[in-house]
Structure formats: structure tokens, C-alpha cells
Amino acid sequence: MTRERLRVVFLSALIGLAFVLAWQAFAGxxxxxxxxxxxxxxxxxxxxxxxxxxxxxxxxxxxxxLQLAASLGRLALGYLSASAMAVMxxxxxxxSPLLYRAINPYVQVLxxxxxxxxxxxxxxxxxxxxxxxxxxxxxxxLWPTLANTAFGVASxxxxxxxxxxxxxxxxxxRLVTVILPAAAPAIVAGLRISVGSAWVAIVAAEMLIGGTGxxxxxxxxWNNLALTSVIFAILAIGLIGVLLDAGxxxxxxxxxxxx
Amino acid sequence: MTVSFLxxxxxxxxxxxPDGGAEVCVFRDVAFSLExxxxxxxxxxxxxxxxxxxxxxAGLERASAGGVVLEGREVTRPGIDRMVVFQNFSLMxxxxxxxxxxxxxxxxxxxxxxxxxxxxVQRYVDMxxxxxxxxxxxxxxxxxxxxxxxxxRAFSTAPKLLLLDEPFAQIDALTRGLIQDELIRMWSAxxxxxxxxxxxxxxxxxxxxxxxxxxxxxDARLAEIVDVSIARxxxxxxxIEDPEYLRLRTHILRFLVEGGRVTTxxxxxxxxxxxxxxxxxxxxxxxx
Numbered sequence: 001m002t003r004e005r006l007r008v009v010f011l012s013a014l015i016g017l018a019f020v021l022a023w024q025a026f027a028g029x030x031x032x033x034x035x036x037x038x039x040x041x042x043x044x045x046x047x048x049x050x051x052x053x054x055x056x057x058x059x060x061x062x063x064x065x066l067q068l069a070a071s072l073g074r075l076a077l078g079y080l081s082a083s084a085m086a087v088m089x090x091x092x093x094x095x096s097p098l099l100y101r102a103i104n105p106y107v108q109v110l111x112x113x114x115x116x117x118x119x120x121x122x123x124x125x126x127x128x129x130x131x132x133x134x135x136x137x138x139x140x141x142l143w144p145t146l147a148n149t150a151f152g153v154a155s156x157x158x159x160x161x162x163x164x165x166x167x168x169x170x171x172x173x174r175l176v177t178v179i180l181p182a183a184a185p186a187i188v189a190g191l192r193i194s195v196g197s198a199w200v201a202i203v204a205a206e207m208l209i210g211g212t213g214x215x216x217x218x219x220x221x222w223n224n225l226a227l228t229s230v231i232f233a234i235l236a237i238g239l240i241g242v243l244l245d246a247g248x249x250x251x252x253x254x255x256x257x258x259x
Numbered sequence: 260m261t262v263s264f265l266x267x268x269x270x271x272x273x274x275x276x277p278d279g280g281a282e283v284c285v286f287r288d289v290a291f292s293l294e295x296x297x298x299x300x301x302x303x304x305x306x307x308x309x310x311x312x313x314x315x316x317a318g319l320e321r322a323s324a325g326g327v328v329l330e331g332r333e334v335t336r337p338g339i340d341r342m343v344v345f346q347n348f349s350l351m352x353x354x355x356x357x358x359x360x361x362x363x364x365x366x367x368x369x370x371x372x373x374x375x376x377x378x379x380v381q382r383y384v385d386m387x388x389x390x391x392x393x394x395x396x397x398x399x400x401x402x403x404x405x406x407x408x409x410x411x412r413a414f415s416t417a418p419k420l421l422l423l424d425e426p427f428a429q430i431d432a433l434t435r436g437l438i439q440d441e442l443i444r445m446w447s448a449x450x451x452x453x454x455x456x457x458x459x460x461x462x463x464x465x466x467x468x469x470x471x472x473x474x475x476x477x478d479a480r481l482a483e484i485v486d487v488s489i490a491r492x493x494x495x496x497x498x499i500e501d502p503e504y505l506r507l508r509t510h511i512l513r514f515l516v517e518g519g520r521v522t523t524x525x526x527x528x529x530x531x532x533x534x535x536x537x538x539x540x541x542x543x544x545x546x547x
Contacts, residue, residue, distance in 0.1 A: 165318075165319070171365055182351075257353040257398070
């Protein structure tokens with residue numbers, strides 16, 4: 001097993017190295033300032049940015065740490081409120097086949113809508129770009145959790161619910177001790193998909209609203225033609241995405257159970 | 260006439276046919292009663308509806324006709340006064356042994372404080388010999404140990420009526436004996452009223468005061484109720500040489516093998532009906 005793992009790590013590092021070398025070779029064929037910047041140039045920019053990630057020189061010049069923090073703050077607000085609502089609604093639908101079937105067509109229609117399509121409507125109704133962006137995150141992270149929770153609750157083994165009704169557990173106790181733990185693996189799977197799509201949506205939303213955030217940063221650096229910063233931001237976005245997913249993967253392992 | 264502790268009053272169960280045709284009758288006209296502290300077991304082939312009947316008594320299913328009355332009150336829904344021990348254990352897999360039992364104790368004694376609940380749970384953990392395994396999850400336990408948790412959970416709430424649904428069916432033969440002994444011990448201590456369902460004849464005779472025999476389903480009926488007049492405490496090893504035990508065993512097995520058709524009532528299904536049970540036991544049995 002460890003040997004197998006070592007081989008994976010080795011191969012992975014080899015592929016990465018090969019890519020970086022090819023990239024550098026390709027970038028080196030163009031004179032400086034033209035074409036795609038190479039990994040060395042990106043590395044230099046990264047070094048510079050990470051040296052002082054939290055500086056603030058006014059609206060168009062903030063450190064990448066501040067920008068990421070702004071994005072993560074929006075993500076937290078939109079994602080957490082959407083998740084709370086999705087779980088509550090999902091439990092309700094999962095417990096009532098009738099309601100589930102009655103509401104499902106609407107969910108199916110709303111689910112494939114890009115969360116950004118809601119943006120004009122939010123801007124028009126609440127007239128605040130910051131809150132609109134948070135609502136876009138809300139919309140992007142609602143459906144996967146809702147669908148998974150409803151499915152997870154609907155497929156809870158009859159036996160567990162039978163035990164709960166024999167013990168005459170109160171509604172709240174039944175929810176906390178039986179329904180949520182039983183459906184937890186499905187719910188967390190939904191939360192994992194949701195956090196991914198929320199993180200994808202936030203970059204686009206911030207490009208539209210401007211001001212702060214990693215999405216705005218990418219667009220701003222593009223306007224400055226600072227492609228090294230754009231590439232570094234892409235890497236940073238990917239890395240944060242991995243961390244978010246890893247956190248939920250950990251939660252999922254903790255809540256998993258074998259029958 | 261005095262009202263019994265538990266009355267099974269002419270209960271029937273029909274299921275809608277899978278093809279949408281006429282309803283299928285699983286069993287009907289099942290009527291008998293249990294006195295307080297009695298241990299009654301129902302034996303029958305698979306499909307005679309004995310587990311369905313147990314679920315009806317538990318309140319988990321509704322009878323199509325007739326009803327169940329416990330201490331003068333009709334059973335309409337599940338309740339903590341009727342704890343069930345399930346064939347598949349039905350422990351919450353995300354809870355430890357201790358937490359599984361505590362869930363029941365908390366529900367049964369809502370006014371108790373934390374310490375009293377914990378002490379009570381621990382007593383039942385110890386009683387079923389699971390001391391040291393309190394913090395284990397059910398998945399880490401053998402079938403026998405899981406059912407010990409199931410028994411502890413059921414007994415810990417001191418239910419009026421214990422319902423055992425083939426509780427030992429998924430446990431290997433050697434362990435089964437041990438857990439049966441544990442069941443006897445716990446039952447002797449508290450004298451709960453027990454209704455058990457099984458298709459293990461030896462188990463039925465070992466544990467019960469009376470054994471109820473169901474005919475084959477569908478359209479099953481209660482054929483007879485056999486008194487088990489072997490003195491307690493019953494010891495497994497002594498039992499296998501007890502002539503009374505052997506006679507009962509032969510009688511019940513013959514009933515099961517010969518098709519288990521009712522001997523009374525209108526002639527149904529013509530040919531495969533058998534008349535009477537020509538065993539020396541006839542005098543011992545009471546027609547239901």
C-alpha cells in the first residue's frame with residue numbers, strides 16, 4: 001500500500017514537472033512581455049504577492065489575502081444560509097412523499113438555471129451588489145444539498161424510524177437523534193457538491209459586481225494586463241477549492257456509518 | 260368474565276394483491292389472550308403472518324379487521340410500553356452500544372437526570388455481559404452481541420409487553436443458546452409479559468408458557484395453543500431428555516410438517532386438509 005502510494009506520488013510529481021518544463025520552454029520562445037508568461041514569471045509574482053498578502057492601497061490595489069478573505073466571507077454567508085434552508089426543506093420533503101412529488105417539478109426546473117442568471121433580478125429587487133452576490137452564492141449552493149437531503153431522508157431505513165416511533169421520541173429528538181444522523185452521509189455529499197458549485201459561481205459573480213473578491217481581482221488584473229497575477233489567482237482559487245472539499249470530506253468520514 | 264392483560268381480538272390482515280386484483284388474506288380470525296407475566300410464543304411457517312401479527316400488536320401495522328387491546332386500551336400506534344426486539348437488531352448504527360440503550364432509557368424515564376440514566380444504562384450493559392464494549396459501534400459487534408444490545412435496550416425500559424420478532428434467527432447456533440439463557444434470566448427477574456414469534460420449535464418450548472400454532476399462509480389461522488407444563492427453571496441439557504419436552508416437540512413438528520391446516524371450521528382447499536392430530540398429546544392441548 002505504501003509502495004503503491006509512493007509510486008503515485010512519484011508519477012504525479014513527474015507529470016507536474018514535465019508540464020512546468022514544457023510551459024517554461026513554450027513561454028521562453030516569445031520575447032519578454034509577449035505571449036503567455038512562464039512559470040518563473042508567475043513564481044516571481046506569487047512570491048511578491050505572498051510576501052504581503054494583506055496590504056490595502058485603496059479600492060483597486062489590495063493584497064491577494066484580502067481578496068480571498070472577501071470571497072470566503074461571501075461564500076460563508078451565502079453557502080451557510082443556503083445549506084441551513086436546503087437541509088430543513090430537504091428533511092420536510094424527504095419525510096413527505098406527497099410534498100416531495102408535488103414540489104419536485106419546480107426544483108427540477110430551477111436546478112439547471114445558472115445562479116448568475118438570477119443576478120439582474122437580485123440587483124433590481126435589493127439594489128445592492130454585495131448582497132446580490134451573496135444571493136447568487138445562495139442559489140448556487142441550494143439545489144444539490146436540497147436534492148441530496150430529500151433523497152437521504154426518504155431512504156432512511158424503516159427500522160430506524162420504527163424504533164423512533166416505538167420510543168415515542170418527540171419531533172425534535174427524532175430529528176436530532178435519528179433522522180439527521182441517518183441521512184448525514186447523503187446530506188454531506190450534497191454539501192460537498194454545493195460548496196464546489198458555490199466556489200465556481202463566486203468568481204463569476206465578483207467579476208460582475210466588482211469591488212472586492214478574488215473574482216474581481218482576476219478581472220482587474222486582466223484589465224492591467226498582469227497575466228502572471230491572473231495565473232497565480234487561478235492557482236489560488238483551485239487550491240482553496242481543494243481545501244474546502246477536503247474539509248467536507250473529513251466531515252463526511254466522521255459522519256459515515258456502516259450498518 | 261375478566262378482561263385479559265392482552266387481548267388479540269379476531270385480528271385479520273389483508274394485503275392488496277400486487278397485480279391490483281382481489282386482496283390477499285394473510286391470516287384471519289386470530290384470537291387469543293395473554294395474562295400478565297406470561298411468555299407466549301407463536302410458531303408457524305414463513306408467510307403465515309406471525310411477524311405481521313407482532314407488528315400489529317406493536318402498533319407498527321394496522322389490522323384489517325379486529326383489534327388488539329392492552330390493559331383495556333386498544334392499540335392504535337407504537338408505544339414505549341410495547342418494546343420490540345427485532346430480528347435484524349435495528350440498532351442505530353451511528354450510536355455506540357451505550358448510546359443505543361440510553362436513547363431508550365431517556366425516552367422511558369424523561370424525568371431522570373443524566374447520572375441516573377447513565378447508571379441505569381450501565382446496569383443493563385452489565386446484565387447482558389457487554390461491559391467494556393459500551394463505546395463500540397454496532398458494526399464492530401457480532402450478531403450475538405448486537406442482539407444483546409437489542410435485549411438490553413428492550414428490557415431497560417421495563418415495558419408492559421415485550422415483543423420478540425425471531426430474535427435469534429440471525430445468530431449462530433452456539434451463541435443462540437447463551438443469549439436464550441440470558442433472555443430467560445432477564446425475564447425471570449422482571450416477569451415481563453412476552454410475545455415471541457419464531458420458527459424454532461426447541462426455542463419455543465424452552466422459553467414459553469404456551470405455544471400458539473399458526474397454519475400455513477396465505478389465509479392462515481390460529482390452529483391451537485399448546486400448554487408447556489414443564490417446570491421452570493428449565494435447563495437445556497436436562498430438557499432434551501424430558502419426556503414431556505419430547506412429546507411437545509413431536510407434536511409441534513408434526514403439526515408443522517403435516518401442513519398445519521385447521522381441523523375445525525368449514526372445509527377449505529379440500530384435499531390438503533388434515534383432520535385432528537393423532538398424537539398422545541391431544542389431551543394436553545387446548546383448542547384455541
